[in-house]
Amino acid sequence: MPASQIPFPVWVAALYLITSVVCFIVYAVDKSAAVAGRWRVPERTLILLGLAGGWPGAILAQQTLRHKTKKASFRRAFWGSVVLNVVVVATLSSPLFHHSAA
Numbered sequence: 001m002p003a004s005q006i007p008f009p010v011w012v013a014a015l016y017l018i019t020s021v022v023c024f025i026v027y028a029v030d031k032s033a034a035v036a037g038r039w040r041v042p043e044r045t046l047i048l049l050g051l052a053g054g055w056p057g058a059i060l061a062q063q064t065l066r067h068k069t070k071k072a073s074f075r076r077a078f079w080g081s082v083v084l085n086v087v088v089v090a091t092l093s094s095p096l097f098h099h100s101a102a
Helices: 010-036 043-065 072-093
Strands: none
Touching: 010 043, 043 072
């Protein structure tokens, strides 16, 4: 089956959209807190939100808000979570994963 014909559930796209919006908002809150010197969102929370599917929103927030773009250890962890998320979703979406012995 060609890649363009592999079914991708609408709920997965909705999950990515919702978690991306939440992730963007959390990054914005953290940026505001950083500027004001208030309590910050733990980096682990930001990484886990990205891992849960919010990474597109995180990338958008990083670029538009100029937030979390310089700390190398965070960027490595963030991009590792993106790769892990994509690999898991691709694996679960793969026809090979759903192959049954017929």
